[in-house]
Amino acid sequence: MAGAHGGVSAVKRAAHVLDAVLNVLAEQGIGALSVRTVAAAAGVSPAQVQYYYRTKNDLVRAGFEYAREQFLAEIQAAQPKSIAGFVELWLPLDEPRARRARVWLAYAAAAVVDPVLRKESAKLDRELRQWYVDAGLSEEAAAQVLAMIDGVTLQCLSLPLPDRRALVDRTIGPFLATLPG
Numbered sequence: 001m002a003g004a005h006g007g008v009s010a011v012k013r014a015a016h017v018l019d020a021v022l023n024v025l026a027e028q029g030i031g032a033l034s035v036r037t038v039a040a041a042a043g044v045s046p047a048q049v050q051y052y053y054r055t056k057n058d059l060v061r062a063g064f065e066y067a068r069e070q071f072l073a074e075i076q077a078a079q080p081k082s083i084a085g086f087v088e089l090w091l092p093l094d095e096p097r098a099r100r101a102r103v104w105l106a107y108a109a110a111a112v113v114d115p116v117l118r119k120e121s122a123k124l125d126r127e128l129r130q131w132y133v134d135a136g137l138s139e140e141a142a143a144q145v146l147a148m149i150d151g152v153t154l155q156c157l158s159l160p161l162p163d164r165r166a167l168v169d170r171t172i173g174p175f176l177a178t179l180p181g
Helices: 007-028 035-042 046-052 056-078 083-090 095-113 115-134 139-157 161-177
Strands: none
Touching (some): 007 046, 007 056, 035 046, 056 095, 083 139, 095 139, 115 139
8 A cells, every 4th residue: 555645645745744834934933843843733743744854954944945936936926017016925915925924034034044044045035136137126226125125024024914004105115116117
């Protein structure tokens, strides 16, 4: 019976575990992430989680790549036509985007001390900056937009959901209006 599970179901099981990684990060933070908490969130045994990811670092790194792929796929599917449209995708103005922002913040914190994550985070930042450059911004302006998104995201997450739009309108809108193009 060992061969009863094909490659597709193994991939689905791994995705189920990675979804659980993101859920733990979004709901409890990186300090709560462990093989046991992921197993509980996924409804599987710790041994099943360890089959795919031996250590917490393996879980964190695989989860980062999974979250990155999901975000980039979301951008591609949305096909934002403007810089403002792209920024809207990122900001935590509804619960799914707030959840994603909490996951990214957990990864940002981990990347500070994990050289592998730091390298992957820098790669993603380059990809995002390049999108802005391709949309007509200079490298400097692209870096400023990303920094603005980071700061506003942090501020938004400290506000109740209904108050976040006002913050975005006060900060992001006027800043984007100053950019050329």
